[in-house]
Amino acid sequence: MNWADKTWTEIPADLADSHGIAILPVGATEQHGPHLGTGMDFILGEKLCRVVGERTRVPVLPTLPYGCSLGHSRRWPGTIALQPITLITLVKEIGDWAHHSGVRRLFIVNSHVTNAAPLRCALEMLRADHDDLMVAVINTATISERVRDAHFSDAQDWHANAAETALMLAIAPEIVRAELVPTSDDPDRTDNLVFAHPVNRTSENGVTGKPSLATVEDGQKLFSWMVDDLSEIVEKGKREAPPLDHSYFHRADLVKPTSANK
Template identity: 30%
Template sequence: MKFQFENSFEVKEKILEKLVAILPIGAVEAHGPHLPLGTDNLLAERLSEKLAERVNAFVLPTLPYGQVWSLKDFPGSINVSNQSLIRFIVDIGKSLYHQGFKVFVMVNGHLGNSVAMKEAARELYEWNPELKVMYLFYPGTDQVVSEIRETPPSHRSYFHACEIETSYMLYLAPEFVNMKKAISDLPKIPFRADFTPTPWREFTQSAVLGDATLASAEKGEKVIRVALDHMVKLIEQAKEGN
């Protein structure tokens, strides 16, 4: 159920019945020639909607800007700082608690947001530990990803506009994917990139980290199903106070 379409006269009772607010958080950044700039927003929003159906939650309007420092030099990318993102999330969390929500779930569509989301969750915990806060980015999917992947990952911890992310889009938002323009780009990411600021322009001109031509909706569905199962379990535990 989408929160923004409720009205003030009826929403309070629904909040007290649901208790869970889901905030999709994405980004606007380059995703190769076959995916739109708002890929991370679409993934976070569509995934949040599926999650809300299973846990009887409200879906908040998507927070559409993220920390995209690594890709800020690519055409179309819009970057906000971690500090800005933290402040936005903390303010939203406090407002949600004031309105009666007990569980605040952030569904992340962009790995670069993770640091800010974790820090915001910690700040909210220090403010009031009664508000259960979660930051979720495809939890528990390492094994299924390794099973469906046909090419080795370009990096051990992140993926981008590749076989994996394009598969997510083909399952969750296929109308925004142009597979005729999908490419294979397997850049060599320098070891130092994990330890010092390294703009992606130094190792890729496409922003694609893998073979997007191998993507399929079937692969995306397998991973998303696993992620949703883990998300549901975590939220149900939080609702029970665990």
């Protein structure tokens, strides 16, 4: 169900079979401490969406490997960050062209936390331009309550922590520097703070949490939860209709006064 592998003669039939659904994975390229490769976010998003796409028979658009990573600063090499407006524009234009190809239900699956605000803006713009397009932004770390609990188990302001390290040990061990995992723990310093500080002011090494707790088994379990729970959401999306079938572009007829409401 990889969009990029399909020809223009095949995509319409795939979309008809999927109830007009397509999935767009959006990740990031950024430092993930001394023990994880910079592609962690987009690798997770791509692998997750590929499995879910096959299970649900839904086309998966090519992954966006860059995101809004400005908060990671320039302290550590490796981060390639987009401005929020750039990400908004990219996703909006991708959505416009996907709609032209027949997509009517778009799942934007976000695997980098601070992409959430720009992606929400893109969602608003797409809905305003395309009356027959439904859009959802799903954040991989909070797909479900059990997935959220696993991600937040060792830190509230987590990054490259036990959950992310376990996931990579399970699905992309080639980007894990196993010998550095035991020494990469760094505490969450954000408790009771008023302001949102960049990572250079909250972490010594780009990590927040305890990657030393990560195991392959935990990563396998967490990834299976993410696949199951995202697949369930996508399947639900195949059946969903707007609560009311009102046009975005046309005003409702004005209610004429009657003797009851004069």
